[in-house]
Amino acid sequence: xxxxxxxxxxxxxxxxxxxxxxxxxxxxxxxxxxxxxxxxxxxxxxxxxxxxxxxxxxxxxxxxxxxxxxxxxxxxxxxxxxxxxxxxxxxxxxxxxxxxxxxxxxxxxxxxxxxxxxxxxxxxxxxxxxxxxxxxxxxxxxxxxxxxxxxxxxxxxxxxxxxxxxxxxxxxxxxxxxxxxxxxxxxxxxxxxxxxxxxxxxxxxxxxxxxx
Amino acid sequence: xxxxxxxxxxxxxxxxxxxxxxxxxxxxxxxxxxxxxxxxxxxxxxxxxxxxxxxxxxxxxxxxxxxxxxxxxxxxxxxxxxxxxxxxxxxxxxxxxxxxxxxxxxxxxxxxxxxxxxxxxxxxxxxxxxxxxxxxxxxxxxxxxxxxxxxxxxxxxxxxxxxxxxxxxxxxxxxxxxxxxxxxxxxxxxxxxxxxxxxxxxxxxxxxxxxx
DNA sequence: GAAATCATAATTGTATCCAATATTGATTTC
DNA sequence: GAAATCAATATTGGATACAATTATGATTTC
Numbered sequence: 001x002x003x004x005x006x007x008x009x010x011x012x013x014x015x016x017x018x019x020x021x022x023x024x025x026x027x028x029x030x031x032x033x034x035x036x037x038x039x040x041x042x043x044x045x046x047x048x049x050x051x052x053x054x055x056x057x058x059x060x061x062x063x064x065x066x067x068x069x070x071x072x073x074x075x076x077x078x079x080x081x082x083x084x085x086x087x088x089x090x091x092x093x094x095x096x097x098x099x100x101x102x103x104x105x106x107x108x109x110x111x112x113x114x115x116x117x118x119x120x121x122x123x124x125x126x127x128x129x130x131x132x133x134x135x136x137x138x139x140x141x142x143x144x145x146x147x148x149x150x151x152x153x154x155x156x157x158x159x160x161x162x163x164x165x166x167x168x169x170x171x172x173x174x175x176x177x178x179x180x181x182x183x184x185x186x187x188x189x190x191x192x193x194x195x196x197x198x199x200x201x202x203x204x205x206x207x208x209x210x211x212x
Numbered sequence: 213x214x215x216x217x218x219x220x221x222x223x224x225x226x227x228x229x230x231x232x233x234x235x236x237x238x239x240x241x242x243x244x245x246x247x248x249x250x251x252x253x254x255x256x257x258x259x260x261x262x263x264x265x266x267x268x269x270x271x272x273x274x275x276x277x278x279x280x281x282x283x284x285x286x287x288x289x290x291x292x293x294x295x296x297x298x299x300x301x302x303x304x305x306x307x308x309x310x311x312x313x314x315x316x317x318x319x320x321x322x323x324x325x326x327x328x329x330x331x332x333x334x335x336x337x338x339x340x341x342x343x344x345x346x347x348x349x350x351x352x353x354x355x356x357x358x359x360x361x362x363x364x365x366x367x368x369x370x371x372x373x374x375x376x377x378x379x380x381x382x383x384x385x386x387x388x389x390x391x392x393x394x395x396x397x398x399x400x401x402x403x404x405x406x407x408x409x410x411x412x413x414x415x416x417x418x419x420x421x422x423x424x
Numbered sequence: 425g426a427a428a429t430c431a432t433a434a435t436t437g438t439a440t441c442c443a444a445t446a447t448t449g450a451t452t453t454c
Numbered sequence: 455g456a457a458a459t460c461a462a463t464a465t466t467g468g469a470t471a472c473a474a475t476t477a478t479g480a481t482t483t484c
Contacts, residue, residue: 006277006445008467034436044469046258049437050265057269059356065218066436066475081356088300144271144293144367148360155356218475220437246466256439261467278445278466 010050013041017051018154021060021071022123022161028073032061059155074159076208082156083204089149090137090200091193097140098189106185109135113177122161125170129160132177136184163207176202222262225253229263230366233272233283234335234373240285244273271367286371288420294368295416301361302349302412303405309352310401318397321347325389334373337382341365341372344389348396375419388414 017037020026038048052069055061063069112131119125130153137146164170176199183192229249232238250260264281267273275281324343331337342365349358376382388411395404 006279006467008277010467011277033434035434045436046468046470050262050467053262053265054269057266059359065220065223067218067477068436077354078356081354081360084304085301085357085360088304089297092296092300142289142293144290145297147271148293148297148364152360218437222437245464247464257466258438258440262437280446280466 008047009043010047010054013043013047014051014054016041017055018058018060019123021055022126022157023121024161026071028071028158030071032069032071034068058151060158072158079156079159079204079207082152082159083200083207086149086152086156087197087200087204089145089152090133091196093137093140093142093145093149094193094196095189096142096145097137098184098192100139100141101136101184102139105135105139106181109181109184113174113181116177117174122164125164126157126161129173130154130157136180159207160203163203163210166206166210169206172206173199173203220259221255222259222266225255225259226263226266228253229267230270230272231335233267234338234369235333236373238283240283240370242283244281244283246280270363272370284370291368291371291416291419294364294371295412295419298361298364298368299409299412299416301357301364302345303408305349305352305354305357305361306405306408307401308354308357309349310396310404312351312353313348313396314351317347317351318393321393321396325386325393328389329386334376337376338369338373341385342369348392371419372415375415375422378418378422381418384418385411385415 017026017032026032032052034045034048034052038045041048052061052063056063056069060072061069062072109132112128112135116125116128116132119128130150133153134146134150137149140146164173176195180192180195180199183195229238229244238244244264246257246260246264250257253260264273264275268275268281272284273281274284321344324340324347328337328340328344331340342362345365346358346362349361352358376385388407392404392407392411395407
């Protein structure tokens with residue numbers, strides 16, 4: 001095998017469970033019984049447990065010793081925290097990346113946006129959303145910063161999915177993304193950072209509104 | 213049992229390994245063979261694997277599928293990222309907490325400082341260091357923010373431990389902590405936040421200098 | 425009838441065994 | 455002699471069996 005990180009069953013089942021959560025098949029607060037899930041996903045309990053641990057440290061699942069795991073319930077405070085942190089960290093990443101963004105990066109970002117326009121499965125939309133942001137941050141080459149930002153994005157993915165059920169929210173999000181992308185194309189760093197901040201603030205506001 | 217989170221072997225072995233890493237028994241880059249470690253810590257490989265996964269998502273261990281885990285090597289970029297993030301997030305936490313900090317919180321913080329003065333085992337010093345910071349941030353009641361800050365602190369713990377071998381660094385750190393604590397006592401929010409920022413900047417500079 | 429107690433079942437965590445992958449070292453081939 | 459090939463070993467990931475813990479429900483006690 002050539003790849004330097006062989007994909008393991010634990011990882012792929014984590015991905016599957018993430019999809020089930022984001023698509024609403026597994027609802028917030030719902031208990032995740034290991035035997036039932038392992039049967040449903042046709043894996044043993046061993047990789048399943050590793051998957052649950054991953055999701056727990058991702059924030060999508062809450063687990064307590066000997067009592068089991070359940071889908072995380074996101075409250076107002078969690079959403080506020082996630083978006084306030086993203087609002088501090090993501091502009092930093094974009095700024096660091098900006099001088100090194102290539103046409104290829106921009107192409108990748110645009111590809112994600114185009115795909116997102118045609119997609120409506122929540123989990124895939126969520127992945128494409130991250131692809132877009134990631135394409136713009138990655139040229140910063142700041143791995144540790146990106147790791148934290150990735151975590152925050154995964155954790156807020158559930159909130160964003162719920163938000164996407166808000167009327168016209170996906171369209172607004174797409175428009176904000178296009179503005180950000182155009183600013184990057186124009187070499188307008190300040191404009192890009194401002195657009196990113198605006199995008200995060202608007203998303204936060206809509207999600208917060210929805211949850212009262 | 214009354215406690216709502218029964219401690220599991222995976223967690224306690226994770227703590228043990230963390231100590232071994234922070235105390236330098238396990239050096240950065242060193243491979244962590246499961247069988248050897250499980251034998252040394254007298255647990256089976258099952259909880260050991262969970263512990264390694266935890267440490268990996270904490271950032272103290274790097275793991276690659278089927279190839280095994282090794283103690284993380286921290287490069288310059290990682291340290292810069294960790295401290296820049298902390299410099300953005302921790303003042304936010306302190307500011308949110310400030311109006312709600314009680315005398316009890318201050319007492320807890322001081323207790324950690326006093327204990328740290330008499331301690332010289334790296335892993336315990338690291339824990340006390342976190343206790344101090346955590347005591348001041350916790351009244352914010354912003355769990356998600358605190359979780360991320362905790363992660364960043366755990367990840368930079370290794371760097372700080374190495375830094376503590378710098379001559380006079382622990383004394384400087386203690387002094388900076390005292391200034392911060394005093395500002396909190398005086399109800400001087402701006403001063404406290406400034407002191408915290410200064411503390412993080414100085415720690416970052418010393419660590420960076422040490423690593424060239 | 426409500427609370428406490430205890431046995432039973434359901435569920436998670438751990439140990440052990442097996443399979444899949446990677447690493448090593450000898451052998452071959454040019 | 456160096457690179458490629460392949461067998462043998464070491465090491466990790468996964469499946470199953472067992473132990474520890476928690477949840478459930480009947481029984482008792484007041």
